Amino acid sequence: MNLSVRPSLLSLALSVVGAVAVGYGLVTSHTADRPVWALAVGLAATAVWVVRSVLARLELRTAALACCVAMVLAGSFVAAPTNGLAVVPAAVGVVAVLGDLAYPLWLGFGLSAVGLALIAAGAVPADTSVLAVLAEMGGLVLAVFAGLSRRQFRRAEEQAALLRERELTLREEESRVAIARDLHDVLAHSLGGLVLQLDAVDALLESGDVAAARTRAQDARALAADGLADARRAVAALREPADRGSTPVAPSDLEADLRELVAAHRALGGEAELSVHGPPSVLDAAQATAVRRALQEALSNARKHAPGAPVSARLDWQTDRVRLTVTNPIVSAHPALAASGGGHGLDGMRERFSALVAGGTAAATVSDGRFTVTAEAVLR
Secondary structure (H helix, E strand, C coil), rough: CCCCCCCCCHHHHHHHHHHHHHHHHHCCCCCCCCCHHHCCCCCCCCHHHHHCCCCCCCCCHHHHHHHHHHHHHHHCCCCCCCCCCCCEEEEEEEHHHCCCCCCCCHHHHHHHHHHHHHHHHHHHHCCCHHHHHHHHHHHHHHHHHHHHHHHHHHHHHHHHHHHHHHHHHHHHHHHHHHHHEEEEHHHHHHHHHHHHHHHHHHHHHHCCCCCHHHHHHHHHHHHHHHHHHHHHHHHHHHHCCCCHHCEECCCHHHHHHHHHHHHHHHHHHCCCEEEEECCCCCCEHHHHHHHHHHHHHHHHHHHHHHCCCEEEEEEECCCEEEEEEEEEEECCCCCCCCCHHHHHHHHHHHHHHHHHCCCCEEEEECCEEEEEEEEEEECC
């Protein structure tokens, strides 16, 4: 990250106006009892002020820093002989160095200390009063505080920019995970079902049952069409604003979706039953989708790892939550499908429930020769 701040055109214009005003004051207030060299040095420090602003605008950092050093050294030394006017470019140099995050703090403090010493040194030959010298030193001290204030402000801006960048990265990561999760859910369900259907078609053709094979092929086509429609719905959901997830879903609609998934599992040659218990409640779209995806993933896993085994799904409506429990016995896995999983479906299920606004959990356990998936969403 670039820690320096490039001066704006307005800042450059103000520097020119300020330098002209100080230069005019130096010339008009100069008297015969003041040395000409002090006036020349003061005008030079004022001119360097403008040069420094131009160099900073052009992002010539080394040359701009050299100008700041020259402004502080020259302006401080002739501050007393010029009635304190030359302390202005010196103060500007201090503010510029201390306020720039690209320069270390010790450089700004060191330059300020040298400037204070030069103010005192330059006051000796000019026979300036102690009060005037203290006032000139006070101006440089105020410049130190102004520089530190500007530095703190820019540091806060930098932290805010880093925070915005981090939040953007997190949102992009969440979006990427959501896309991967939905793609897995759709593909695992539709493509896994197609593998089973094509296996059945192959077996039926081998046995000469062309009519049954044609029926299976038609079922496979319908499954592919459903998978394509499901993929389109997933893409549409990802393109919609996040607040669409709060759209209410009637319990009857959710139950119909779940029974449709169970029916699809049966059409693929599996055994499955769904039971619903308790007084239902209205869910939002995100909660309903999470429950539906959980059953879809559990049935896909059953087809992969326990083909032909009976699957029992239970939906429990409780006072403060809705719980889905899907269980099946552990049997020999399907040879083609078992190796296709990587645990991403269960991980995606956990992520989906934990991301719900009201909260939720999902877990998979093995006990007494049965594989059980439990997912619950907290009701708001």
